[in-house]
Amino acid sequence: MxxxxxxxxxxxxxxxxxxxxxxxxxxxxxxxxxxxxxxxxxxxxxxxxxxxxxxxxxxxxxxxxxxxxxxxxxxxxxxxxxxxxxxxxxxxxxxxxxxxxxxxxxxxxxxxxxxxxxxxxxxxxxxxxxxxxxxxxxxxxxxxxxxxxxxxxxxxxxxxxxxxxxxxxxxxxxxxxxxxxxxxxxGLIKEYEPPALTAAQLAGTWRGEDGERLRLGADGRAVVTGLPYESSHAYEAGDASGGSDRLPRCDSTGTWRIGEAQYEDRPAVVVAVEGCGSDSQTWTIGGTAAEPELFVLFGDPDSPDIEVLVRRRG
Incomplete structure (x- = not known):
């Protein structure tokens, strides 16, 4: 230097x-x-x-x-x-x-x-x-x-x-x-590791900052309310810069299962609902075991928009 x-x-x-x-x-x-x-x-x-x-x-x-x-x-x-x-x-x-x-x-x-x-x-x-x-x-x-x-x-x-x-x-x-x-x-400094959550631990209601909800039922059923999703028209000229608030929102029902994220070999929740863009949406598991979260990336992979859901009891 x-x-x-x-x-x-x-x-x-x-x-x-x-x-x-x-x-x-x-x-x-x-x-x-x-x-x-x-x-x-x-x-x-x-x-x-x-x-x-x-x-x-x-x-x-x-x-x-x-x-x-x-x-x-x-x-x-x-x-x-x-x-x-x-x-x-x-x-x-x-x-x-x-x-x-x-x-x-x-x-x-x-x-x-x-x-x-x-x-x-x-x-x-x-x-x-x-x-x-x-x-x-x-x-x-x-x-x-x-x-x-x-x-x-x-x-x-x-x-x-x-x-x-x-x-x-x-x-x-x-x-x-x-x-x-x-x-x-x-091992004195531990690198981040996502929590290993079971299906029973994932079941419940997950909410975002703007009131969007993802309900994961213990029977494998999923209910989404106001969740953003990407469609073929979501990122036309002028739309990408607005972030996930410009994406269409989904209100539907379907199923969910535990799968893998598209990067880093991380566990994820794969939600399949009708009428919401692609056949399924993958929510990566993050946070900690005490305070878990689900997140998904939208838009440019080099500068993505991140939608985060956290657990709400009750």
């Missing part, structure tokens, strides 16, 4: 200041690590047959990251880290209590809250984003304090800040990936 290194010269404004370089490098370094950790945490998640999922996103990050991460790091520094560091310096100078780095960390919260409030106006939650935004500035703020102290001690501008941050990030990512591989091989 080669991020390059800015030319070492006398600081010329904010963008060449040691604070900007230190904060930008730390933010750019922490993003790949966060992505790798997030990928590791999704190993036991159900991808629902959508292909590479997090792995594809992680691969794109490593391909395009060396070009995009420095820009993202500098932008993050300009809108979050440097305002917090500036407020921290002001608070430490006015009150004279506590180290400046502690003030900078404390000031991350009001700056993050201001940005979260902007997002909240657009309909996003407030508390969660505010905390995540503030947390993203902790490492950059600490790195700013460390680099400033090192620069004062050495009496010269720090060199290779970007390269060292990039190498550190790469090393941590390799360590996390290696730990995930070892954990998966030894």
């Amino acid at each position: 080669r991020w390059g290194n800015a030319r070492e010269a006398r600081p010329r404004g904010t963008w060449s200041d040691v604070r900007m370089r230190a904060a930008g490098a730390a933010c750019a370094a922490q993003l790949p690590v966060a992505g790798m950790v997030a990928f590791t945490l999704t190993l036991d998640n159900d991808s629902r047959g959508t292909g590479g999922g997090p792995a594809l996103g992680l691969a794109c990050l490593f391909v395009f990251g060396p070009l995009l991460l420095p820009v993202v790091g500098l932008l993050h520094s300009a809108v979050l880290t440097l305002p917090a560091v500036g407020l921290g310096r002001l608070g430490a100078a006015r009150l004279g209590r506590g180290p400046e780095w502690a003030w900078s960390l404390a000031c991350l919260l009001p700056v993050a809250a201001a940005w979260a409030a902007c997002f909240a106006v657009l309909g996003a939650p407030f508390v969660g984003p505010a905390l995540w935004i503030a947390a993203s500035g902790i490492l950059p703020a600490l790195h700013v304090a460390y680099c400033r102290r090192r620069e004062e001690r050495l009496g010269r501008p720090l060199r290779k800040v970007w390269i060292l941050s990039g190498l550190t990030s790469l090393g941590v990512c390799v360590a996390v990936f290696g730990g995930a591989v070892v954990g998966t091989a030894t």
